Amino acid sequence: MLKIENLHVQVEDKPILKGISLHVKEGEVHAIMGPNGSGKSTLAHVLAGREGYVITAGRITYRGRNLMDMAPEERAREGVFLAFQYPVEIPGVSNIYLLKAALNAMRKHRGLNELDAIDFLKMIKEKIRLVEMDEQFLYRAVNEGFSGGEKKRNEILQMAVLAPSLCILDETDSGLDIDALKIVSDGVNSLRAPDRSFILVTHYQRLLDYIKPDQVHVLAHGRIVKSGDASLAHELESKGYGWVDQATVAGA
Amino acid sequence: MSASAQTIEKLISQEYKQGFVTELESDTLPPGLNEGVIRAISAKKNEPDWMLEWRLEAYRHWLTMSEPHWAHVDYHPVDYQSISYYSAPRTSEGPRSLDEVDPKLLETYNKLGIPLYEQERLAGVAVDAVFDSVSVATTFKGKLAEAGVIFCSMSEAIQLHPELVRAYLGSVVPPGDNFFAALNSAVFSDGSFVFIPKGVRCPMELSTYFRINAAKTGQFERTLIVAEERSHVSYLEGCTAPMRDENQLHAAVVELVALEGAEIKYSTVQNWYPGDEEGRGGIYNFVTKRGECRGANSKISWTQVETGSSITWKYPSCVLRGDHSIGEFYSVALTNHRQQADTGTKMIHIGKNTRSTIISKGISAGRAQNSYRGLVKVLKSAENARNYTQCDSLLIGDRCGAHTFPYIEVKQPTALVEHEATTSKISEDQLFFCQQRGLSAEDAVSMIVNGFCKQVFKELPMEFAVEAQALLGISLEGSVG
Numbered sequence: 001m002l003k004i005e006n007l008h009v010q011v012e013d014k015p016i017l018k019g020i021s022l023h024v025k026e027g028e029v030h031a032i033m034g035p036n037g038s039g040k041s042t043l044a045h046v047l048a049g050r051e052g053y054v055i056t057a058g059r060i061t062y063r064g065r066n067l068m069d070m071a072p073e074e075r076a077r078e079g080v081f082l083a084f085q086y087p088v089e090i091p092g093v094s095n096i097y098l099l100k101a102a103l104n105a106m107r108k109h110r111g112l113n114e115l116d117a118i119d120f121l122k123m124i125k126e127k128i129r130l131v132e133m134d135e136q137f138l139y140r141a142v143n144e145g146f147s148g149g150e151k152k153r154n155e156i157l158q159m160a161v162l163a164p165s166l167c168i169l170d171e172t173d174s175g176l177d178i179d180a181l182k183i184v185s186d187g188v189n190s191l192r193a194p195d196r197s198f199i200l201v202t203h204y205q206r207l208l209d210y211i212k213p214d215q216v217h218v219l220a221h222g223r224i225v226k227s228g229d230a231s232l233a234h235e236l237e238s239k240g241y242g243w244v245d246q247a248t249v250a251g252a
Numbered sequence: 253m254s255a256s257a258q259t260i261e262k263l264i265s266q267e268y269k270q271g272f273v274t275e276l277e278s279d280t281l282p283p284g285l286n287e288g289v290i291r292a293i294s295a296k297k298n299e300p301d302w303m304l305e306w307r308l309e310a311y312r313h314w315l316t317m318s319e320p321h322w323a324h325v326d327y328h329p330v331d332y333q334s335i336s337y338y339s340a341p342r343t344s345e346g347p348r349s350l351d352e353v354d355p356k357l358l359e360t361y362n363k364l365g366i367p368l369y370e371q372e373r374l375a376g377v378a379v380d381a382v383f384d385s386v387s388v389a390t391t392f393k394g395k396l397a398e399a400g401v402i403f404c405s406m407s408e409a410i411q412l413h414p415e416l417v418r419a420y421l422g423s424v425v426p427p428g429d430n431f432f433a434a435l436n437s438a439v440f441s442d443g444s445f446v447f448i449p450k451g452v453r454c455p456m457e458l459s460t461y462f463r464i465n466a467a468k469t470g471q472f473e474r475t476l477i478v479a480e481e482r483s484h485v486s487y488l489e490g491c492t493a494p495m496r497d498e499n500q501l502h503a504a505v506v507e508l509v510a511l512e513g514a515e516i517k518y519s520t521v522q523n524w525y526p527g528d529e530e531g532r533g534g535i536y537n538f539v540t541k542r543g544e545c546r547g548a549n550s551k552i553s554w555t556q557v558e559t560g561s562s563i564t565w566k567y568p569s570c571v572l573r574g575d576h577s578i579g580e581f582y583s584v585a586l587t588n589h590r591q592q593a594d595t596g597t598k599m600i601h602i603g604k605n606t607r608s609t610i611i612s613k614g615i616s617a618g619r620a621q622n623s624y625r626g627l628v629k630v631l632k633s634a635e636n637a638r639n640y641t642q643c644d645s646l647l648i649g650d651r652c653g654a655h656t657f658p659y660i661e662v663k664q665p666t667a668l669v670e671h672e673a674t675t676s677k678i679s680e681d682q683l684f685f686c687q688q689r690g691l692s693a694e695d696a697v698s699m700i701v702n703g704f705c706k707q708v709f710k711e712l713p714m715e716f717a718v719e720a721q722a723l724l725g726i727s728l729e730g731s732v733g
Binding site for chain 2: 048049050051071072073075076077081082084086087088090091092093097098101102105106109141158162
């Protein structure tokens with residue numbers, strides 16, 4: 001699905017990622033953990049194609065194609081989805097309008113007809129149950145006046161509607177209370193499929209109590225300093241990030 | 253400049269799609285203005301003496317006035333002697349029916365998406381088409397006459413309904429009101445006249461479509477709408493012009509009179525040629541629009557979507573004379589490239605319990621300057637007057653400007669006046685979010701801008717709300733429709 005090889009990224013003149021390699025196969029869930037400033041969010045944004053990041057070395061291959069050659073909207077249409085850490089508000093644009101426009105952009109890209117209003121509504125009502133949101137959210141302006149938890153659930157709703165192949169969740173768990181965390185996790189789990197992969201970017205281990213990853217990677221100072229299975233997250237939780245910091249220094 | 257600012261720059265450089273010229277033989281007065289020109293205009297229209305006298309008086313008054321320069325706009329001075337004040341497509345006689353209208357004219361309106369054949373797309377909307385200085389066709393006259401509604405060109409009204417014209421013309425915007433209104437009063441050539449008798453609800457939307465075609469001419473139309481007691485009318489005007497390198501002057505006057513319990517809804521979709529990217533050419537749109545709620549419980553509502561013109565100077569206003577009368581102003585003004593707009597409204601509260609609402613959305617892109625200028629005035633007599641004003645500005649890119657000049661004068665202690673203003677930018681975050689959801693940057697900007705304007709678009713008659721959205725998209729080289 002996704003292959004990252006020796007990725008170096010800098011912002012302005014400051015190197016942020018210093019040689020990341022990562023291989024995500026179909027159906028796998030990878031967790032990227034690390035302290036603040038380790039480059040986790042940078043990685044998520046680079047994958048989605050955000051401007052302002054300069055790739056100085058390395059390759060990213062997505063389903064056999066060079067991801068770096070693709071515009072952000074093309075990546076999205078090819079199935080790369082980023083759930084934002086801070087979802088933006090768009091005043092005056094209803095959630096349902098955005099969802100419809102986004103879905104139809106994807107369908108058009110795949111040579112499919114636009115969904116008619118009735119089929120669209122039927123589908124959306126099914127998906128909204130997944131994140132336990134009230135239908136009235138569909139008619140409110142995108143994220144305007146939403147609580148933190150509602151915004152994150154809204155991201156998962158968009159993910160469910162757009163049915164991407166590679167889902168990148170950028171600290172989706174941050175700022176969520178335990179109930180919201182459970183709803184979001186249930187939403188993600190219900191979307192797990194053999195042809196869909198996930199990258200969970202998180203600071204805390206608790207998300208991984210609900211979404212069980214196949215692999216856990218620890219990012220520090222722009223490098224993956226440790227990889228392992230789900231148990232690595234627990235180890236990290238008990239020993240703290242200081243432990244990997246020492247490991248980095250020792251390994252350097 | 254950041255990469256996404258460049259994307260936005262690319263998006264907002266676009267072409268004007270109504271910029272073609274129709275090749276027609278026309279009857280045009282030589283440039284220049286003097287009493288002889290005014291007499292010639294009046295004679296061409298075969299006007300009665302009182303009308304000529306009215307024009308001459310306005311002209312003499314105009315000579316004593318000077319062009320106002322308080323607006324936040326900057327332009328080359330207008331040479332009033334280099335403009336031709338009258339131009340009409342050459343026909344032996346005015347057309348009696350659509351079949352007699354020059355096919356080239358019909359084609360022009362078709363090209364603009366304004367078919368004059370009654371059964372076509374705008375079925376249910378009566379159209380008066382004004383080409384340069386004259387009205388070329390008015391549709392649905394028969395059906396309107398059955399309801400007692402008069403909808404015709406101003407020239408025709410002067411001939412057929414002189415008593416109505418005399419009673420109301422200049423009663424809201426007096427000939428000496430301001431420099432451009434005085435000029436218009438002296439040289440106005442045509443425009444629309446609407447009269448809705450007592451208790452009648454106009455059976456369809458009325459619409460006037462203005463087109464400037466001839467070079468080096470000004471357009472000075474005059475529109476008068478009178479709604480008698482408890483009547484109701486919804487009126488829409490649209491306007492376009494060819495692309496030309498020199499600036500052209502458009503100085504219109506619109507007067508609305510609402511008697512007791514009457515309601516007038518006046519919507520404008522203004523898309524005059526805005527000039528090119530460097531600010532060459534384009535229309536100077538110096539317009540006086542004012543409505544008077546003369547009777548109690550009357551209501552006047554202005555909705556405007558302004559995307560064209562190189563310079564816009566325009567303040568559709570309401571004089572709330574009748575007790576419990578209501579004035580509304582909903583505006584979207586979009587300026588791009590070198591366009592400049594100084595637009596807003598005046599709400600003059602005179603009667604008791606009068607209420608007004610102002611919702612203004614200014615969008616600025618390129619190197620454009622966009623100003624809201626509004627006056628809310630509550631006189632001593634206006635007990636319990638209420639006003640709510642909301643002014644929002646949206647900036648696209650980092651070389652444009654947005655300005656707000658609110659004036660509030662309150663002489664009545666029971667009045668309640670509220671003013672809210674915001675300025676925002678389309679953020680890189682919003683743009684990236686939309687792209688990440690599969691939308692092109694172009695569609696994303698259109699969607700965000702349309703969302704910003706939603707409060708105003710919902711006030712437009714349905715058929716035109718869609719057009720306005722499309723127009724906004726085009727003006728930003730976007731899509732969405």
